[in-house]
Amino acid sequence: MKKYALITGASGGIGQAVACNLAAKGYSLYLHYNKNEQSIMGLMDKLLPYGGEYIPIQADLTTSIGYKSISSQIFSLDAIIHCGGNSQYGLLLDLQQEEAEAVMNIHVLNPLMLTKELLPKFLRKGSGNIIVITSIWGQTGAACEVAYSAAKGAQIAFVKALSKEVALNGIRVNAIAPGAVATPMMEGFTPEEVEQISFEIPMGRLGLPEEIAGSVAFLLSDDASYITGQVLAINGGWYT
Template identity: 40%
Template sequence: MALTGESSKPIKEMTVLITGGSGGIGGAIAERFASVGMNIVIHYMHSHEAANDVARRCLALGAKVLTVAADMKDRGQLLRMAERLESSGMLPDILVNNAGKAHYGMLADVTEEEWDDVMSVNLKGTFLCSQIFMPYMVSQRYGRIINVSSVWGISGASCEVAYSASKGGVNAFTKALAKELAPSGVTVNAVAPGAVNTAMLNNLQEEELRLLEEEIPAGRLASPEEVASLVYFLALPESGYITGQVISPNGGWIT
């Protein structure tokens, strides 16, 4: 029996676009896909040098790499990015919506501008990129959209209400869009990591990190590479029956 959504392309001929690809998790995702020779598009907004560093590591693994800058909140910039990818023959078969913005603070102190900024990057950016790139996937009846969410989108976090709400929205978006696109051979899933050893935790003191690790049954933080491995698995052709899922690699912290 033929599987719905099988691609006629070998995986090495596929292209993956990673938004926020210059950061810790984004960079690890890019390198994981580059390790099998896929075409890599690394999106960034301001971190030009960091994106180039990731690109160099991917090139060393034998991948074809393109770096692109765009504001995740600006449809016009994202459309111009899509035009560049199309002219380069690198429209994505796999879209990893990884770009995100954290926010810490009591809800009473959150300004409307801060709220809108977090929602625009984390939720609106996921919407815009999915809407812009999914027609190509639908046209070829194959594609993968993988949204990088957060454990706080599942359980909520005190002093991170805006961030938690935005990631909760990403999770609901994932489940709903998966139902729309499943008949077209396109899967939509979310990866919702727990605490990951990246620069996002740089605001924590050493003692705070130690206490955090003690809360996690696995006794440690996740590595970016562990998150990247799950993203890669969900992108594989043989993962085509997994869709609409929010999977949280968190060491048993939230179950």
């Protein structure tokens, strides 16, 4: 029987790596994106050899109702991987309300409401997996990323609370908190800044999207059947 997973933010670096990993394991995929259609089309080409069903879904999760465009197109479902996200740099004093709303919509409101809309599919099956890609800054906070840190911290609270609510229904809910990962989100940093960040990380390098994807696959697997409500930190020892 086919397994279906929804990946939000599938056009991003981590989302693409997760998609390739799960496709190789036989999953069919709903691939959400917002503006980067070219990236999704390229990803679809990469996935074709795996022989699954791959369905692109466009939705703007920076708006408060973005989740509705996704939930209406989901049918069979075994897993949700919330990868959608954006960064927001700057002092809190300079934060505009529209920026704050966009950050909270994409990281908190839409994942929460999308999960709520899709949860009945898991309840009917008596099984399901939900994984949220949060951040090291949701665990410890970052200066000049206050709104982002607050949103990522809310994701962790969401995971811990929901995991308790649905555990008896056979549904597991976990989070992965990457540190600095070599994705397009790092392109705003200069080579010198990336070098400095790498120096601060005990393992001396940025993480790879494939390393995050491997952990997603583990949490979805039967090897993780007794793991729920947890935050798996993947940060090279940067924050312990």
